[in-house]
Amino acid sequence: GCGTTTTGGDTGSPAPSGSTAPSESAQPSGEQTASFTTVEEGKLHMSTNATFPPYEMTTDDGSFEGIDVEVAQAIAEKLGLELVVDDMGFDAALTAVQTGQSDIAMAGITVTDEREEVMDFSESYATGVQVVIVKEDSPIQTIDDLANADMIGCQAATTGYIYASDTPENGGYGEDHVTAYDSGALAVMALVNDQIDAVIIDNEPAKAFVEQYEGLKILETPWVEEEYAIGVAKGNTALLDAINSAMDELKADGTFQAIVDKYITAE
Numbered sequence: 001g002c003g004t005t006t007t008g009g010d011t012g013s014p015a016p017s018g019s020t021a022p023s024e025s026a027q028p029s030g031e032q033t034a035s036f037t038t039v040e041e042g043k044l045h046m047s048t049n050a051t052f053p054p055y056e057m058t059t060d061d062g063s064f065e066g067i068d069v070e071v072a073q074a075i076a077e078k079l080g081l082e083l084v085v086d087d088m089g090f091d092a093a094l095t096a097v098q099t100g101q102s103d104i105a106m107a108g109i110t111v112t113d114e115r116e117e118v119m120d121f122s123e124s125y126a127t128g129v130q131v132v133i134v135k136e137d138s139p140i141q142t143i144d145d146l147a148n149a150d151m152i153g154c155q156a157a158t159t160g161y162i163y164a165s166d167t168p169e170n171g172g173y174g175e176d177h178v179t180a181y182d183s184g185a186l187a188v189m190a191l192v193n194d195q196i197d198a199v200i201i202d203n204e205p206a207k208a209f210v211e212q213y214e215g216l217k218i219l220e221t222p223w224v225e226e227e228y229a230i231g232v233a234k235g236n237t238a239l240l241d242a243i244n245s246a247m248d249e250l251k252a253d254g255t256f257q258a259i260v261d262k263y264i265t266a267e
């Protein structure tokens, strides 16, 4: 990183691209940078769905932790803003940036062509893999066996749900064979209670959930590989540039990796 930061801090709704300067005092001296406004002056609102360990989860005292939360915190600090975490449904977390309720959406969000049509994404900061969780003694022991599953559970609106509920011609299992749950944790609970045969979810939360219960396993063949990125309103390039620069700095100075290492132990 070259030490360039872009500052927010004006009142009003999110900046359309090319919008003009926030408060003079917030401008870094000697740097000519595009500026942006945030939903709330001095704050960076992050919409998320805090049911997704180790990226975002709710602690016993009701606060938020996880990789996304800490990285967003570090980005906010670089931008001279105070992070506000807004917890909501996963689909709502994506919509919030599109409707100007939040500045960034950070929720282990996979970049997809469909989502890129309605929002803009930062550079990718992590790789996710969709995996399959079954009971250890399940007749489903390979990805091919999934075609025999009566019911697969996924978190609603996630890529896991989108792929799994697609038609068999498109590599899915059909809507009739997929149940959408409010969270991955609820889908896993349904699996534990024998209400469904398998759960399709991202690999890191899968590991966390499998550790919580006896008798669950992750099938060895990974299903689909994906990239996670931070979402902003479509066209908000000033904020996006600032986020990408802040992220570059956090990667260069080791902060980013230190946060990841805190939550994910290398295998």
Ligand code: ARG
Residues within 6 Å of the ligand: 048, 049, 050, 051, 052, 056, 090, 107, 108, 109, 110, 111, 128, 155, 157, 158, 159, 160, 202
């Ligand atoms: N990576 C998947 C997706 O983008 C799942 C993300 C779910 N995130 C969450 N915080 N619940 O669809």
